[in-house]
Amino acid sequence: MGELPILRRTPQVGQIERRNLLRGTLSLGAVSLLGGCDVSDSDAVQGVLAAMSRWNDRVQAALFSPTRLAPVFDERLAVKNFRYNAYFPKQKAPRLDASDYRLELSGLIGDKRPWRVAQLHALPQQSQVTRHVCVEGWSMIGKWTGTPFRTFLERVGADTTARYVGFTCADGYYEGLDMPTALHPQTIMAFQLSDQVLPSEFGFPFKLRIPTKLGFKNPKWVTSITVTNREPPGFWTDRGYNWFSGI
Amino acid sequence: MSHDAYSADVQTHPAIRRVAHWLLALSILLMIGSGWRIYNTSPIFPFNFPEVLTLGGDGAISIVHHNDGGVANAIAWHFAAMWLLVGSVLLYLLHTVLTGHLRRDLLPVGPRAFLRDFIAAATFRLDHRLGEYNAVQKVFYLGVLLAIAMMILSGLAIWKPVQLQALTWMFGGFQGARLVHFLFMVAIVGFLVVHVTLVAIVPKTLLAMVVGRASAASHQIPAGEPHNIPAGE
Numbered sequence: 001m002g003e004l005p006i007l008r009r010t011p012q013v014g015q016i017e018r019r020n021l022l023r024g025t026l027s028l029g030a031v032s033l034l035g036g037c038d039v040s041d042s043d044a045v046q047g048v049l050a051a052m053s054r055w056n057d058r059v060q061a062a063l064f065s066p067t068r069l070a071p072v073f074d075e076r077l078a079v080k081n082f083r084y085n086a087y088f089p090k091q092k093a094p095r096l097d098a099s100d101y102r103l104e105l106s107g108l109i110g111d112k113r114p115w116r117v118a119q120l121h122a123l124p125q126q127s128q129v130t131r132h133v134c135v136e137g138w139s140m141i142g143k144w145t146g147t148p149f150r151t152f153l154e155r156v157g158a159d160t161t162a163r164y165v166g167f168t169c170a171d172g173y174y175e176g177l178d179m180p181t182a183l184h185p186q187t188i189m190a191f192q193l194s195d196q197v198l199p200s201e202f203g204f205p206f207k208l209r210i211p212t213k214l215g216f217k218n219p220k221w222v223t224s225i226t227v228t229n230r231e232p233p234g235f236w237t238d239r240g241y242n243w244f245s246g247i
Numbered sequence: 248m249s250h251d252a253y254s255a256d257v258q259t260h261p262a263i264r265r266v267a268h269w270l271l272a273l274s275i276l277l278m279i280g281s282g283w284r285i286y287n288t289s290p291i292f293p294f295n296f297p298e299v300l301t302l303g304g305d306g307a308i309s310i311v312h313h314n315d316g317g318v319a320n321a322i323a324w325h326f327a328a329m330w331l332l333v334g335s336v337l338l339y340l341l342h343t344v345l346t347g348h349l350r351r352d353l354l355p356v357g358p359r360a361f362l363r364d365f366i367a368a369a370t371f372r373l374d375h376r377l378g379e380y381n382a383v384q385k386v387f388y389l390g391v392l393l394a395i396a397m398m399i400l401s402g403l404a405i406w407k408p409v410q411l412q413a414l415t416w417m418f419g420g421f422q423g424a425r426l427v428h429f430l431f432m433v434a435i436v437g438f439l440v441v442h443v444t445l446v447a448i449v450p451k452t453l454l455a456m457v458v459g460r461a462s463a464a465s466h467q468i469p470a471g472e473p474h475n476i477p478a479g480e
Contacts, residue, residue: 040302
């Protein structure tokens with residue numbers, strides 16, 4: 001499940017690229033409004049955009065406050081029928097079985113014993129009614145219940161002075177989180193959505209609910225967690241999206 | 248226009264103003280092109296912008312590169328060009344204020360002068376004099392600066408609805424900020440259409456903005472042609 005599309009440049013793509021680069025070079029200055037003259041696909045432009053995205057990571061990390069809370073809403077505003085959103089249809093969503101599920105831990109963590117669903121559910125929990133903001137522009141208020149991720153990290157003896165936390169997920173997704181965001185009081189391991197056990201299509205047994213990040217930075221179906229000083233790759237970052245993606 | 252020796256019919260633009268103008272123009276085109284592609288992923292109104300008018304690359308290539316139809320590219324453009332936009336608008340404003348261009352040429356503009364010039368313009372009786380802005384032009388230029396300021400503020404509110412939540416709240420929340428961002432985009436596109444049309448009608452203004460100086464003296468004003476209602480106060 002969650003097989004990744006193979007991202008490889010075929011000769012045809014190289015050809016299209018060169019054609020587009022040529023077209024792009026001929027039309028610099030008419031970049032956007034004169035259609036069909038788009039330089040976006042040239043390697044040079046991609047390089048500049050990537051460099052700017054790294055710069056924006058630093059700016060966003062500086063703007064991030066470890067204590068400023070995301071706005072919370074009245075529970076009545078929480079959407080009951082939350083929007084399903086993934087890069088695969090609902091039927092393809094991973095269905096993890098609580099009986100054989102194990103959460104694997106690695107990296108700078110003291111106690112690396114794997115966790116079962118029942119152990120996770122026994123952790124102290126709190127609820128939040130916050131806005132999920134999608135990079136596409138839509139947003140939705142929901143109610144999530146779960147354990148502050150900081151509590152979990154402390155419980156397993158994670159080195160919280162490390163720089164990052166990395167996640168891998170049953171759908172083939174992988175993501176990295178900066179430690180300040182991982183320790184933010186509203187970053188939770190959400191076991192419930194709308195007061196119901198988190199349904200399979202929303203990430204059972206848990207998703208990281210991070211109201212200070214765009215939606216795509218909230219991993220679902222998490223199967224392993226690592227604490228590290230090396231920036232973990234991000235599924236959508238590898239597809240051109242900004243790494244930090246804080247809101 | 249600076250009043251070179253207080254002669255009308257000569258338009259001069261110092262180099263810094265020209266550089267700021269063209270950088271601003273480029274950044275606005277990049278912001279609009281990429282913004283339209285981003286809008287298309289989650290439209291506010293029941294229409295999309297034609298993809299050929301948007302910036303973000305070929306969707307097919309992008310799917311191979313990014314497994315994404317180009318919105319990642321568009322977002323990367325948007326958040327790169329925003330620095331160019333902010334930089335060039337600051338350069339323009341600083342230069343405009345420090346050189347007195349704002350005080351001398353763009354201000355003051357009163358409602359009566361605006362009304363008078365607007366009616367004249369609407370009835371095609373408003374003459375364009377190089378080197379002097381009529382009240383309609385003044386309102387237009389000040390208006391687009393205001394629109395750019397609102398775009399930057401509403402853009403920040405969309406970018407950082409948690410870290411800058413007070414700002415987002417002032418726009419009526421995240422979706423309110425998106426709506427404001429859209430409406431001022433429309434205002435700026437409207438400005439561009441009129442601005443470019445007028446430049447096409449009076450091409451010497453383009454010359455002035457490229458080489459720095461243009462004067463009406465080099466071309467003959469046909470004798471007997473009514474030389475205008477004086478513009479500005």
